[in-house]
Amino acid sequence: MRWTIKPKPEPQQIKQLADVLKVDGLVAQLLLQRGITTYEEAKKFFRPELTDLHDPFLMKDMDVATARIEKAMTNGENILVFGDYDVDGTTAVALVSSYLVQHYPNVATYIPDRYDEGYGISYKGVDFAEDNGFSLIIALDCGVKAIDKVAYAKAKGIDFIICDHHRPGNHLPDAIAVLDPKRDDCSYPYDELCGCGVGFKLVQALALNYGDTIEDLLPYLDLVATAIGADIVPITGENRVLAYFGLQVINTDPRIGFKAIINQIKKQTLTITDVVFIIAPRINAAGRMKHGQHAVNLLIETDINQADVFAKEIEQFNFERRNLDQEITAEALVQIIENQEEERFTSVVYKESWHKGVIGIVASRLTETYYRPTLVFTKSGEKLAASARSVKGFDVYNALQECSDCIEQFGGHKYAAGLTLLPEQYGPFKAKFEKVVTETIEPHLLTPEIKVDSLISLKKITPKFLRIINQFAPFGPGNMTPVFMAEGLHDTGYAKGVGEDGKHLKCRVSQSTTATMGKGEKSFDAIGFNLGDKLSVVQDGNRFSAVFTIEENEWNGNVSIQLKFKDIK
Missing domain, CATH: 3.90.1640.30 (inorganic pyrophosphatase (n-terminal core))
Structure with a gap:
């Protein structure tokens, strides 16, 4: 994964907003990164009103x-x-x-x-x-x-x-x-x-x-x-x-x-x-x-x-959907490997028996696995129908527009679209889509990116800080959960793989110099889903960096602060 630290606003800007709102400088920085520059804008952000809705x-x-x-x-x-x-x-x-x-x-x-x-x-x-x-x-x-x-x-x-x-x-x-x-x-x-x-x-x-x-x-x-x-x-x-x-x-x-x-x-x-x-x-x-x-x-x-x-x-429909989704995803992954398409800039797969209702989910799964613009086709009447998904920063809708001579009909958004074509158009479309993407995508977009809001010291992480961060919700595009990066971390001796086959990483981390190690430094539990293969990175006193979100963890009635690792190195 690529770690990209967002630009930090001007120190004067941060101080000015922090003073006006009477908040910590880091909170002011996070707000400025979301386009909030004044007291009034902050008030609307933290305390939305129904009267803010437009006529x-x-x-x-x-x-x-x-x-x-x-x-x-x-x-x-x-x-x-x-x-x-x-x-x-x-x-x-x-x-x-x-x-x-x-x-x-x-x-x-x-x-x-x-x-x-x-x-x-x-x-x-x-x-x-x-x-x-x-x-x-x-x-x-x-x-x-x-x-x-x-x-x-x-x-x-x-x-x-x-x-x-x-x-x-x-x-x-x-x-x-x-x-x-x-x-x-x-x-x-x-x-x-x-x-x-x-x-x-x-x-x-x-x-x-x-x-x-x-x-x-x-x-x-x-x-x-x-x-x-x-x-x-x-x-x-x-x-x-x-x-x-x-x-x-x-x-x-x-x-x-x-x-x-x-x-x-x-x-x-x-x-x-x-x-x-x-x-x-x-x-x-x-x-x-x-x-x-x-x-x-x-x-x-x-x-x-x-x-x-x-x-x-509907619960039964969802159960059936999950089973089909897993089954078709497995078949699609085999198809990509057998056709030796891992080195392509796109993933385009087809099987006429795949269930049309889940091909969009399968396209998302394949995008997560190979991280490239992806289309999953199935038979739909006399035509082929597909769901398209893209990677961050690449407009798949525009790419499909470039291939419109090989498509019967299409529509959608920058990152998700649907299309139909005739069976004889499938081969020409697949070739043209690969050509268009290869010629227009910036290569770095084929590596997943984690956008980091700010570097942080573990000593800055307090219950009060987390309470303020939680007030940034609801989170989503345009206002994602703040992601932090900390350097010089070490495990305090609890690191282990958890879950099926040690798929996930669990540890307790601290941040200190060798001289102060073990002398009352702050430490936090951390969980890294699907990061079990990085256990060796954090063991044996190794120093490492991590990107993470901060969350509350409730266990047996006890509430504590936990770091949710997104990646480590």
């Missing part, structure tokens, strides 16, 4: 969207709330539909089938709307590129309101309204909302018309926080406010569906990391293994007994 009518087309929904309600039209099958899409559908039905009965939901219809707005979904008398479709987390499908709907007399957060193409669909903060002509102050976040802004705008306050919308923020975590959008600005209050809802008064999931996992207080790795995979598992509508049904359920039934079903 939803600043978003282009919001006035048109709300007017069309009100017209539908006045005229007794049927409204179909349509969303993608992933966490962002299903939470968005649950949010908007459950808000609308509080005010109007003629509302239904629709999630496309991952296998039969694929990603986003589908012709089958539009046909369903026509067959069942829906004249307005609200599309969430999809639709900004669905020009043909929106035109198909319009010819049938069906209007679209699109709420999306993906990059638009050169032309927008002919919808009644296109709510997307990434539109070039949209001057909304924050453009990093997830799809559920854009759906929330629509609800916030409708609420203003109904006389509901922002506090009345608090119960919906558990859904928004979950989508923010799952969709890996920056937890900055408006997303930070939404995630902060959404986590409070999850931990104090979550919706019935979340209660049922939490009852299954038996965990008390959830962080955004828990939401990402515990809640989100379960919601996602429905769309991966069966159908995304199962997730929506759970998230809008108001009876705890029925919700428990749904949650047990």
Whole structure:
């Protein structure tokens, strides 16, 4: 791994902010590195307020969207709330539909089938709307590129309101309204909302018309926080406010569906990391293994007994998903080794029997193993479908754009995308993708990077310091958990491998000179997951450096500070 220490702000800047906030210089440095330079900015960071949320009518087309929904309600039209099958899409559908039905009965939901219809707005979904008398479709987390499908709907007399957060193409669909903060002509102050976040802004705008306050919308923020975590959008600005209050809802008064999931996992207080790795995979598992509508049904359920039934079903989907994920990852790794592709700049693997619902997870696993832009293909009808994942600093979406002559359809983000192509295009695509990546990627990006916020002396690590660091949460892109580096460490004699086959490293570290060794210097327990092979680095009194985060560890009722090693050398 590459260790990169972030630039340190000017000493005068650090002192000035430390004096204003009455905090330690290191805390001031961490804040400055996150773009926080004034007392007011720090106050908003540490004490978010719902009033910090922007006026939803600043978003282009919001006035048109709300007017069309009100017209539908006045005229007794049927409204179909349509969303993608992933966490962002299903939470968005649950949010908007459950808000609308509080005010109007003629509302239904629709999630496309991952296998039969694929990603986003589908012709089958539009046909369903026509067959069942829906004249307005609200599309969430999809639709900004669905020009043909929106035109198909319009010819049938069906209007679209699109709420999306993906990059638009050169032309927008002919919808009644296109709510997307990434539109070039949209001057909304924050453009990093997830799809559920854009759906929330629509609800916030409708609420203003109904006389509901922002506090009345608090119960919906558990859904928004979950989508923010799952969709890996920056937890900055408006997303930070939404995630902060959404986590409070999850931990104090979550919706019935979340209660049922939490009852299954038996965990008390959830962080955004828990939401990402515990809640989100379960919601996602429905769309991966069966159908995304199962997730929506759970998230809008108001009876705890029925919700428990749904949650047990989803737990089973997640169990099946985990087994498939492990099995396919193992097969894909064998394929890479047997084809002697370890030296390539990309990993592109294919097997027609692989389950389409887990190829995205497998792509992530392969990226972790070989650390290069990765695509995992499977058969999907008459075509091949793939999930793409990238390494930090490399835009896989742009790379796919360069290969568009070998692709039928693609979409996504900088680090994650999906595509389909014809079987005969697979060979040419694989060759071209390798060529494009080889020619455009900077070689150092193929080595994982750990960004270090600051060097630290162990004596600076105190319960008070950790309490302040914990107030930086919720953590995520744009505000990652602070990572520190300490030099001249030595193990106090407890180092050992723990877990299956000694896979993890456990030790107790101190930092001192040879002259002061053992004379009351500060020491901390440390755990290094997947660092068991580095046991020899810390044994026999060796001096070493480590990069780590600082956390509380609770064991047998005792709470202590623990260092969580990310790497050592």
